[in-house]
Amino acid sequence: MSSQKILLAARSCFARDGYEGASLQKIAEEVGIKKPSIYAHYKGKEDLFLHVMTLVFSTVKRRIIDYFIQNHQAPLESRMKNFFDWMLQEYEMSDNARFLIRSGYYPPAGLYGQVMDILIPFLDGLRRALTRLLQREMLTGGVHCKDPKEASIAFLTVVEGAVVELVCGWPDRYQSRAAAVWPVYWKGINA
Amino acid sequence: MSSQKILLAARSCFARDGYEGASLQKIAEEVGIKKPSIYAHYKGKEDLFLHVMTLVFSTVKRRIIDYFIQNHQAPLESRMKNFFDWMLQEYEMSDNARFLIRSGYYPPAGLYGQVMDILIPFLDGLRRALTRLLQREMLTGGVHCKDPKEASIAFLTVVEGAVVELVCGWPDRYQSRAAAVWPVYWKGINA
DNA sequence: ATTCACCTTCCTAACGGTCGTTAGGTGAAA
């Protein structure tokens, strides 16, 4: 199916060059077809971008949930600590994370509303899932914090604060930030 | 002087639309001149961008240092805590912070090296200044942390983690992140 | 004091190129 190949090539280009920087020409080349052939599968650049976006968001959500489920036997502390390494891998290995962050931070001007309508529920869902996880772990003694909701917001904040170094293309600076901020965070939420 | 007006208009456009998204047409309109007149003052779009960049970086560095000097009589805790509010103001009031963050996260493809040659010393200088501040405060009991360098990296991380919400245009979410992450950070660095 | 050359600043016009997009046709599959 070639509309799938277009979708993946577009994801790669949008992730690398951004919406304005990416061109249908380049996407078509990567697939091995001519530019106007894209219009047999998508209504235009905006339509293609929105299809990529829904694919990416559902994929990333699934992968994050899978990470926490797959390691459910490990103690919460190491699960959260290792999340930084997992995120690094995720960002460097696939276009999903790069696309999501770039389009989330700086969406194409004309699609601001439509991007945010997907991004906000995504982030809020992530935050709620993390809050529930912390609440569950409080019962079994995996963590001792007085406000799991605030702790989950803080966790997303420190993770994203480290991720911005990945955005600039410095995995070593990312790891240095992760190493510095993790002990502070863990000590900070455990009263 | 009209090359100054071009510089400021360019800063505003680059901050709002990014390098690829901004056009000399729009910049010229904002100044009130025709597009080719820009070439009487700058060699081209890249040259103009680099001039804006050096202006912005020196301005922002100066303003951050001024913030910490002006409030030097206040306890460190409130100086760092209030930095979040100061940053919010700074981001919303002027184009400087918006330009810096956008160009730092996603610099124009052809200028990656030149942007990073300015950005990296800027961030490292900031980190070193913060480390020295923490070291000084440790002597007077303003803070009790065992590793001021790690604490300063962690502070920049949590600040940037909150700032990414400003990038998306949500000051309320920024404040919620700041409110959640600050107590965690402060408790976390004070052993 | 006048002339002249020169420089800056802005203009109009136009360049070549790339962008997203559309029209219209071809060939194979259903």
Added chain:
DNA sequence: TTTCACCTAACGACCGTTAGGAAGGTGAAT
């Protein structure tokens, strides 16, 4: 025979950039 994926050709719009010239000011030479 209709439908679908793909093509070539070309559209209009916009991009950054250049050429060439019209004003105005400056400073030195006549």
